[in-house]
Amino acid sequence: MAKISIDFVSDVACPWCAVGLGGLLAAIERLRGEAEVELHFRPFELNPDMPKGGQNTIERLMAKYGYDRERIQANRKVISERAAAVGMPMRMADDNRSYNTFDAHRLLHWAGLQDPALQVALKKRLLAAYHDDNLDTSDAEVLARAAADAGLDEAQAREVLASGRYADAVRTEEAQWRDRGITSVPSVILNGKYLVSGGQPTDVFEQALRQVAQEG
Numbered sequence: 001m002a003k004i005s006i007d008f009v010s011d012v013a014c015p016w017c018a019v020g021l022g023g024l025l026a027a028i029e030r031l032r033g034e035a036e037v038e039l040h041f042r043p044f045e046l047n048p049d050m051p052k053g054g055q056n057t058i059e060r061l062m063a064k065y066g067y068d069r070e071r072i073q074a075n076r077k078v079i080s081e082r083a084a085a086v087g088m089p090m091r092m093a094d095d096n097r098s099y100n101t102f103d104a105h106r107l108l109h110w111a112g113l114q115d116p117a118l119q120v121a122l123k124k125r126l127l128a129a130y131h132d133d134n135l136d137t138s139d140a141e142v143l144a145r146a147a148a149d150a151g152l153d154e155a156q157a158r159e160v161l162a163s164g165r166y167a168d169a170v171r172t173e174e175a176q177w178r179d180r181g182i183t184s185v186p187s188v189i190l191n192g193k194y195l196v197s198g199g200q201p202t203d204v205f206e207q208a209l210r211q212v213a214q215e216g
Contacts, residue, residue: 002035002213009042009177009187012101012137013050015079015090018127019199020186022086025120027205035213040112041123042177043105043170044185047098054097054136082199083131088124090131099130100138102170107143109166109173111152121150191215 008024010017028037047060061072073092080090104126111119125146129135135142140161147157160166177187188196188205190212196205 002215004035004037004209004212005191006037006039007042007189007192008039009044009182009189010185011044011046012104012123012126012130013046013098014185015076015083015131016199017186018088018090018131019079019082019086020188021123021127022083022088023200023202024188024205026086026202027209030202030206031209031213035209037209039116039120041108041119043109043174044177044182044187045101045105045174046185047100048102050098050100050138052100052138054099054138057096057098058094060098079199086202088127088131091134093134096134097136099136101130102138102167103140103143103161104137105170105174106164106166107147107157107160109170110157110160111147111150114152118150118152122147122152125150 006024008021010021024039028039031037058069058072058076061067062069065072067075076092080092083090108119108122108126111122126137126143129142129146130137137143140158143161144154144158148154184197186197186199188200190196190208194208194212196208
């Protein structure tokens with residue numbers, strides 16, 4: 001059976017990352033029994049300087065891209081529809097806020113050391129917390145509850161968050177991906193060689209996975 005290693009470079013704050021993950025997971029399911037897939041989440045911060053308490057999402061996007069409110073809202077509607085279609089619901093409201101995600105990446109790093117399947121579960125829960133529940137992903141309580149909901153040990157998660165553990169590892173990984181030319185997310189790297197960029201549909205991911213599997 002072919003083996004495929006996937007590095008999913010992304011940020012919890014990225015709605016297109018939720019779209020891409022939903023599409024990728026569906027594609028992986030289609031290859032069940034045909035390929036052995038290892039999925040690893042890699043850190044990337046879209047807004048590393050996000051202040052405590054966050055910022056209104058629409059206002060942040062207007063300032064970042066220079067679009068008016070109507071265009072931002074139209075874009076967000078498209079994203080939410082794409083996300084819902086792959087099982088990643090989002091609540092796109094005017095009062096949504098954007099939050100810092102560095103500690104979420106630390107927790108994901110820890111989860112990956114525990115069990116790749118639990119890391120996937122945590123990633124999905126964090127995306128839901130951010131985009132559907134609009135919870136503050138810089139808040140240790142929010143993150144600890146997400147870990148528990150994903151099936152991880154809540155007490156251990158709290159210890160990781162309180163200790164600052166894996167901060168250096170996350171920063172090192174972020175720098176490595178930047179050095180490799182990753183400037184936007186999601187960036188999905190297959191077997192360390194092939195890049196699929198953006199929140200692609202399931203069919204696109206499936207085709208890419210099958211091509212890689214044939215090589216193996």
